[in-house]
Amino acid sequence: MTISHKEHNISDELATDMYYSMLRARRVDERLWLLNRSGKIPFVISCQGQEAAQVGAAFALDLTQDYIAPYYRDLGLVLQAGMSVKDIMLNAFAKGEDPNSGGRQMQAHWSHKQLRILSGSSPVTTQVVHAAGVALAGKMTQKNFYTFVTLGEGSSNQGDFHEGLNFIGVHQLPVITMVENNQYAISTPYDRQVASPTVAQRAGSYNMPGVVVDGTDPLAVYIEVKKARLSNKPALIEALCSRLTPHSSDDDHRVYRSSEELQSDKDKDGLHHYELYLRNEGLLTDARIEEMEAQLKVEINEATNYADQAPYASLEHNLRYVYAEEETS
Amino acid sequence: MRIISYIEAINEALTEEMRRDDNVFVLGEDVGKKGGVFRATDGLYAEFGEQRVLDTPLSESAIAGVAVGAAMYGMKPVAEMQFADFIMPAVNQIVSEAAKMRYRSNNDWSCPLVIRAPFGGGVHGGLYHSQSVEALFANQPGLKIVIPSNPADAKGLLKAAIRDPDPVLYFEHKKAYRLLKGEVPVDDYIVPIGKADIKRQGDDLTVITYGLMVEETLKVAQQLQEENGISTHVLDLRTIYPLDQQSIIEAAQHTGKVLLLTEDNKEGSIIGEVAAIIAEHCLFDLDAPIARLAAPDAPSMPYAQSLEKDFMVTADQIEEAIIKLAEF
Numbered sequence: 001m002t003i004s005h006k007e008h009n010i011s012d013e014l015a016t017d018m019y020y021s022m023l024r025a026r027r028v029d030e031r032l033w034l035l036n037r038s039g040k041i042p043f044v045i046s047c048q049g050q051e052a053a054q055v056g057a058a059f060a061l062d063l064t065q066d067y068i069a070p071y072y073r074d075l076g077l078v079l080q081a082g083m084s085v086k087d088i089m090l091n092a093f094a095k096g097e098d099p100n101s102g103g104r105q106m107q108a109h110w111s112h113k114q115l116r117i118l119s120g121s122s123p124v125t126t127q128v129v130h131a132a133g134v135a136l137a138g139k140m141t142q143k144n145f146y147t148f149v150t151l152g153e154g155s156s157n158q159g160d161f162h163e164g165l166n167f168i169g170v171h172q173l174p175v176i177t178m179v180e181n182n183q184y185a186i187s188t189p190y191d192r193q194v195a196s197p198t199v200a201q202r203a204g205s206y207n208m209p210g211v212v213v214d215g216t217d218p219l220a221v222y223i224e225v226k227k228a229r230l231s232n233k234p235a236l237i238e239a240l241c242s243r244l245t246p247h248s249s250d251d252d253h254r255v256y257r258s259s260e261e262l263q264s265d266k267d268k269d270g271l272h273h274y275e276l277y278l279r280n281e282g283l284l285t286d287a288r289i290e291e292m293e294a295q296l297k298v299e300i301n302e303a304t305n306y307a308d309q310a311p312y313a314s315l316e317h318n319l320r321y322v323y324a325e326e327e328t329s
Numbered sequence: 330m331r332i333i334s335y336i337e338a339i340n341e342a343l344t345e346e347m348r349r350d351d352n353v354f355v356l357g358e359d360v361g362k363k364g365g366v367f368r369a370t371d372g373l374y375a376e377f378g379e380q381r382v383l384d385t386p387l388s389e390s391a392i393a394g395v396a397v398g399a400a401m402y403g404m405k406p407v408a409e410m411q412f413a414d415f416i417m418p419a420v421n422q423i424v425s426e427a428a429k430m431r432y433r434s435n436n437d438w439s440c441p442l443v444i445r446a447p448f449g450g451g452v453h454g455g456l457y458h459s460q461s462v463e464a465l466f467a468n469q470p471g472l473k474i475v476i477p478s479n480p481a482d483a484k485g486l487l488k489a490a491i492r493d494p495d496p497v498l499y500f501e502h503k504k505a506y507r508l509l510k511g512e513v514p515v516d517d518y519i520v521p522i523g524k525a526d527i528k529r530q531g532d533d534l535t536v537i538t539y540g541l542m543v544e545e546t547l548k549v550a551q552q553l554q555e556e557n558g559i560s561t562h563v564l565d566l567r568t569i570y571p572l573d574q575q576s577i578i579e580a581a582q583h584t585g586k587v588l589l590l591t592e593d594n595k596e597g598s599i600i601g602e603v604a605a606i607i608a609e610h611c612l613f614d615l616d617a618p619i620a621r622l623a624a625p626d627a628p629s630m631p632y633a634q635s636l637e638k639d640f641m642v643t644a645d646q647i648e649e650a651i652i653k654l655a656e657f
Contacts, residue, residue, distance in 0.1 A: 067402075102435035111434045118401060119434040123425045129391050130426070133398020133406075140354065140380055140404070159418065163391035170386060313435075321436040322470045324494035 003219045005281070010219060016283050018059055018218045020292055022051040022271050025076035027296045028085055029245075031304060032092055032107075036249045040308065041092045045108045046245040047075035049216075050180050052270035053239035054150075055080055056221030057178055060229060061148055067134045069118040069127035069149040072108040073180060077150065082115045085299050089307035096313035103313050124155040128164030128177065135173035146229050147175045153238070154185020156199050168234045169206035176228045177236050180215060182243040187256040203236035215239030216270030242268060333513050336506035338480035339369050339445075342487035343407065345517065347377055350405060353491055356383040357392055357409030357445075366411055367447060367506055393419035393444060397426050400442040405491060413448035413500060414457040420465070427496040428471035443490045447503035448476075449541055449592060450624075451641055454503075455632035461540075461593035461624075463500055467570040467602070473522055474498045474570040478543035480511040482567060485520030493522060502541040509544060523568050525576035531562035534617075534654045535580045537603055538590035539566040542642065546590060549647045559655045569599050574606050581607045585616040586654050592642050595623035617657040622650045 005015040025047055032044045047054060054076030061068070063081055070077050075088065087099050094103035100111045101119075111119030118134065120127050131149035138145055155161065156179055168175045179199045183190050196202060203210025209228075214220045221239055228235035242265035246253040253262070278284040333341070347353045354377075355370055361384040364371035374382040385392050389410060396406035410416045416423070423444065430440040450459035463474055475490060475497060477483035483501065490497035520526075528543055529550055536546050543565045550561035564580040566572065581587045587607060589600035604619045622642055624630070630640040 069398075098435075099437070101433055104435060105433050109433070111437060113434070113437045118398070119430060119438045121425050121429065121433065123421055126394060126422060126426050129394025129422065130398035130401065132391065133395035133400070134402045135398075136383075136395060137399040137402035137404045140399075160390055160394060160421075163386075163388045164394065166386055167388065167391045167395060321431050323473075324431065324439065325436075 003217060003223070005219050008219065008223055010222065012283055014059065015219070015281070016278060018055050018222070019274055019278055019284065021055040021058070021080050022076065022218060022274065023292060024296055025051045025055065025079055026271055028079070028088055028300055029075055031300050033245070033249070035092065035304070041107065043107050044092070044249040045072050045247070046243070047073050049244035049265065049269065050182060050241045051076040052218040052274060053178070053180050053215035053221050053241050056218035057148065057225045060222045060225035061146065062229070065145040067116045067118065067131070067145060067147045069120065069131040069134070069147065070110050071120060071124065071127065071151050071155070073152070074110060074150055075108065078110045078112070078117060081117060083112055083117070085303040086306055089303040090310060093307040093310065094312070095307055095310040096317070097310055125151050125158040125160040127151070129160050129167065131175050131177070132164050132167045132173060135168065135175045136171060139171070139173060148178065149175060150178045150180055152185060153179050153181040153183070153190060153199050154188065154193050156202070157193060165206040165208070165236065169208050172207070172233055174232060175234050176225060177234070178225070179236070179238045180241055181238050182241045184243055184247070186247045186251065187253070198238055200236055200238035206234070206236070208234040208236055210236040210238070212238045212240060215241035216268055216273065218270065218274060241270070244269065330512040330514060332510050333480055334507050335480045335483050335501070335509040336367060336369055338484035338513050339487055339501060340371055341513070342484045342491070343370060343373060344376070346488055346491045347373065347381065352403065353405040353407060354381040354383065355407045355409065356385050356396065358385060358387055358411045360384060360409050365409065367503060369445070370409070389415055389419040390422050393422035394426065396442045396444070397422055397430070397440055400440045401430065401438050405441055407443045407445060407491060410444060410446035412458050413446035413462045414460045416446055416462060423466065423472070423496070423498070424469050428469045430471070431495065432471055439494055440496050441494050443487070443497050443499055445499045445501060448500045449502040449504055450630045450637065451504045453632060453634065453637065456628055456630065459630045461591070461629065463569055464593060464598050466498055467599055472496055472498060472570060473568065474500065475522055475568050476500045476502070476540045477567065478528070478540055478565050479509055481513045482520050482526070484513055485518055486522065486567065489519040489522050492519065497522065505541050505544070520567070523571065523573055525573040526565045526567055527563065527580065528565045529561060529563040531560040531584065533560045533584060534586035534588060534651065535562040535564060535584045536588045536590055536651065537564045537566065537577060537580060537600070539569055539599070540592065542590050542592055545642070545644055546647055549644050549651060553648065553651060557652065559651060561651060566599070566603070572602060572606065574610070577603055577606050578610045582611050582614045585614055586657065587615070588620045588622060588650050588654050590642065590647065591623045593623060594626050594629060595621060596626050598623055617654055620650060620654050622646060
């Protein structure tokens with residue numbers, strides 16, 4: 001951690017809030033794994049190792065009006081955007097009350113219209129062109145919001161990444177595209193995915209700035225996203241992170257990653273380093289962290305119990321909403 | 330009533346809907362200043378300006394995907410694929426995104442967009458300016474697919490598509506653009522999506538078809554009535570997904586003999602599903618096996634005039650098929 005929050009006019013409170021937000025995402029994510037391994041939920045895909053990037057970005061957005069097109073790892077982002085832990089658990093348990101899809105989509109396919117979180121699918125990077133469309137609509141209706149879209153570095157090889165960023169660049173739409181580069185597309189490492197040394201340098205083709213930022217440092221990401229948001233122009237931000245878990249609960253990354261590499265990634269864990277930074281700044285103490293942990297435990301336990309007990313969507317409901325239904329008065 | 334062409338009807342529908350609703354906008358390749366390669370969007374740029382008549386990069390997935398995003402926001406985008414043959418890069422956006430948006434978000438989000446695409450052969454377009462691609466999309470719940478067969482339907486179906494709360498694929502036959510002229514009401518109207526239409530009453534046999542084949546069939550039917558006394562009932566599907574099952578069943582029962590007709594390749598085409606509906610619901614009302622007439626199962630369609638003509642379903646073939654069925 002080389003950035004000082006004070007030098008960037010980030011208040012102590014904001015700096016500490018970011019930590020709590022990261023910790024919250026981590027603890028929720030860890031609970032999801034426990035639930036999966038104990039047979040309670042069928043699937044987990046994780047945010048661990050990427051919380052700093054997600055939370056730093058979320059704090060830099062205007063969440064009262066900005067649109068978000070997240071990808072499946074963005075637990076930290078959607079929590080900060082207003083989804084509750086209960087919502088996350090209802091989603092993981094695939095229960096009827098899940099605001100993302102009512103149990104229709106797999107875990108972590110985020111969606112929440114009221115929070116302006118665009119519904120996402122499993123074919124990756126389709127959301128980049130959606131973000132362009134939302135931003136275009138905002139421009140046409142003379143609104144001032146930004147659209148924030150995220151993806152992994154592997155997905156940046158998809159045609160929609162190019163088509164979307166080119167469209168955004170041609171029309172200079174207010175879209176921030178953040179690539180959360182965790183170095184792996186399932187098992188395939190960066191150097192077998194991307195020909196260029198960085199994803200950010202692809203921005204040069206799209207008439208927008210492209211920056212690489214330390215995605216394990218929430219302050220660094222916050223500063224870059226804030227800067228982009230104030231530019232009134234598009235930007236591509238590549239946040240360098242690591243993936244601390246296998247791709248998903250159905251993967252074993254020990255098959256393709258050495259134990260040394262896994263240890264090294266763990267040593268770089270942004271949550272840990274940010275905690276140390278805040279301790280050095282005198283903003284975190286053992287007592288404060290214990291308080292946070294206790295608070296989160298209550299929140300996560302309550303959410304888990306609620307979701308576990310909640311009913312699945314009724315089967316009568318299963319075939320509804322293929323098309324709009326006639327209004328019944 | 331005044332007579333206008335199929336493409337004028339499309340242009341009128343776009344113009345009127347854009348005047349009626351500020352959220353309606355058009356995007357696609359060369360739709361702006363040029364007014365479209367077929368001039369379907371002629372005059373829109375002058376009236377509504379660059380923002381609402383948007384020339385996009387040559388980028389079909391972005392055209393569809395940007396339309397998806399804008400529709401999610403609350404706009405009513407009408408995207409143009411320059412040719413139906415070029416829709417392939419956009420299939421992921423149409424099938425994985427637009428079609429599933431409402432269902433996958435449990436009715437939270439929706440995607441009210443229209444994608445217009447000129448399709449069909451007989452214009453010396455070769456393999457990639459001639460195809461019928463509707464069957465590729467016709468098993469995707471969440472999508473609606475309409476194909477008008479005359480100017481009045483072209484206008485009414487496009488207006489209905491633009492006002493529809495869900496994604497609609499609107500395939501317009503490029504050969505019909507200036508070939509077909511007909512009476513079109515001046516007053517505002519829509520042709521409801523999901524309803525087939527009896528285009529000719531008859532008692533001896535039923536032809537079920539759509540698109541430009543409707544016009545071909547009507548001409549043959551008139552001639553056979555006059556020359557052979559064969560009375561042909563013609564049902565125009567108009568919406569080819571989801572199909573109007575009730576109208577199909579009634580039309581089949583009405584004569585007991587059915588010829589299904591498409592200019593698409595035969596295997597896996599729309600009319601196979603129509604045949605299944607008939608077989609499932611009214612097999613015992615039939616007096617003859619269900620007959621099908623379609624293009625051969627070869628990639629559509631050769632460029633050379635002689636080869637193209639050989640490939641297409643012709644009036645002669647339709648006549649022969651009708652007579653054969655009438656005499657069965």
